[in-house]
Amino acid sequence: MTAETEYGMSTASGYGIEVPPLDQWQFAPYLQWSMQNIQTFLPVHQIRRGVRVAEFAHRPTALESLSVPHPWEDRRASFTEVMGATHTDGWMVTHRGTVVGEEYLGTLAPGSMHLLMSVSKSLTATVAGLLAASGELDLEREVTHYVPRLAGSGYDGALVRHLVDMRTGVRFSEEYLNEDAEVRLLEEAIGWAPKKHPEVPDTLLAFLATLEKDAPHGGPFSYKSCETDALGFVIEGAAGVHAAEVMSERLWQPMGAEFDAHVGIDTAGGGMFDGGVSAGVRDLARFGNLFVNGGRALDGAAVLPGWWVADTFAGGEDSREAFARAESPTLMPGGMYRNGFWFPGESGDVMLALGIHGQMIYMNRATGVVGVKVSSWPTPQDAEKLFWTVRAFETASWALNRGEV
Numbered sequence: 001m002t003a004e005t006e007y008g009m010s011t012a013s014g015y016g017i018e019v020p021p022l023d024q025w026q027f028a029p030y031l032q033w034s035m036q037n038i039q040t041f042l043p044v045h046q047i048r049r050g051v052r053v054a055e056f057a058h059r060p061t062a063l064e065s066l067s068v069p070h071p072w073e074d075r076r077a078s079f080t081e082v083m084g085a086t087h088t089d090g091w092m093v094t095h096r097g098t099v100v101g102e103e104y105l106g107t108l109a110p111g112s113m114h115l116l117m118s119v120s121k122s123l124t125a126t127v128a129g130l131l132a133a134s135g136e137l138d139l140e141r142e143v144t145h146y147v148p149r150l151a152g153s154g155y156d157g158a159l160v161r162h163l164v165d166m167r168t169g170v171r172f173s174e175e176y177l178n179e180d181a182e183v184r185l186l187e188e189a190i191g192w193a194p195k196k197h198p199e200v201p202d203t204l205l206a207f208l209a210t211l212e213k214d215a216p217h218g219g220p221f222s223y224k225s226c227e228t229d230a231l232g233f234v235i236e237g238a239a240g241v242h243a244a245e246v247m248s249e250r251l252w253q254p255m256g257a258e259f260d261a262h263v264g265i266d267t268a269g270g271g272m273f274d275g276g277v278s279a280g281v282r283d284l285a286r287f288g289n290l291f292v293n294g295g296r297a298l299d300g301a302a303v304l305p306g307w308w309v310a311d312t313f314a315g316g317e318d319s320r321e322a323f324a325r326a327e328s329p330t331l332m333p334g335g336m337y338r339n340g341f342w343f344p345g346e347s348g349d350v351m352l353a354l355g356i357h358g359q360m361i362y363m364n365r366a367t368g369v370v371g372v373k374v375s376s377w378p379t380p381q382d383a384e385k386l387f388w389t390v391r392a393f394e395t396a397s398w399a400l401n402r403g404e405v
Helices: 031-040 079-085 120-134 161-165 182-190 204-208 224-237 243-252 281-292 304-315 321-323 385-403
Strands: 046-047 067-069 076-078 088-094 098-102 261-264 277-279 336-338 342-345 351-355 360-363 369-375
Touching: 046 182, 046 277, 067 079, 067 385, 076 079, 076 277, 079 088, 079 385, 088 281, 088 385, 098 281, 098 385, 120 161, 120 224, 120 243, 120 277, 120 281, 120 304, 120 342, 120 351, 120 360, 182 204, 182 224, 204 277, 204 342, 243 261, 243 385, 281 304, 281 369, 304 336, 304 385, 351 385, 360 385, 369 385
Parallel strands: none
Antiparallel strands: 046 261, 067 076, 088 098, 088 369, 261 277, 336 342, 342 351, 351 360, 360 369
């Protein structure tokens, strides 16, 4: 599938849909199509699978009829109704490596790629953990050791550990609906949005180098997409090759991915690892199963070091305190953020990979359940849709653990 380079003037081959204008692809009526076809109108770098595919077992269940409580209202809906009410493009649930439910809606298919938005952060932080395990990356070293181009920026003095836990003091606004927020200026730098601010550099790394510091590094949790983009360049600096190649060789191939993935890039080839990875639902489930299976792939192959998995679930000494002191509301009392993952409550067994517009991997190591959902919410954030989806996966998780389905 190809598209002409002049946005808004061409048609995506095989779809009969005009490629959206660059300032509209993240909005209705284009959003759902764009989330599944970003490679037709924006440049990407492949994340290639290997020859080996780690296969799932399959056991049909009646997940769809489970009754799911609303997160804060006194009403319930079936699992199917929750998926339908939350703009789902595809979902999958596995229990101890066995697929117990899978559905694709609209044009999405098992082999289709879907933009993951910030689920990309969890993948990228995991790759950093793999490099730390090999000794190529020291999480306690300064970011500028691996990315000299960031010397003199707000990242001076920040550690790699601060990137993976979102605790630098770099000033960066994550207001998605504010055209002047840094999160939107970043999109101008990478070419995901028209250049409305002439002062914004033309590459991602050059943009990161303009960011300034407004608080001490290592302070409260502060969710900032720029951190994972900086981490992508750290990975490249540590490994000596593009971070997409590192993700392919260290994670995607070892876990036995079924399909290729890809990541959006800027004009210089820099990867947008904060939210630009696209992948298939089944491979997201393979990734989630690494964490509920002690770092091992579905076929038993060792992929992640056990200490990284344990550290992710346990958190650091002050991870929960730092999360509680976050300036912006997290809606997750007692939770934390560690190694690119969200922990929605005090339990150390349930963690989430989350992305705007409704992307999620739910992982419960106590029950061995992984839930994946890719979506096209009309708005970037929607607390009701988010927490009702979590409730749906939790309901399925405990029903499977009790043998009720």
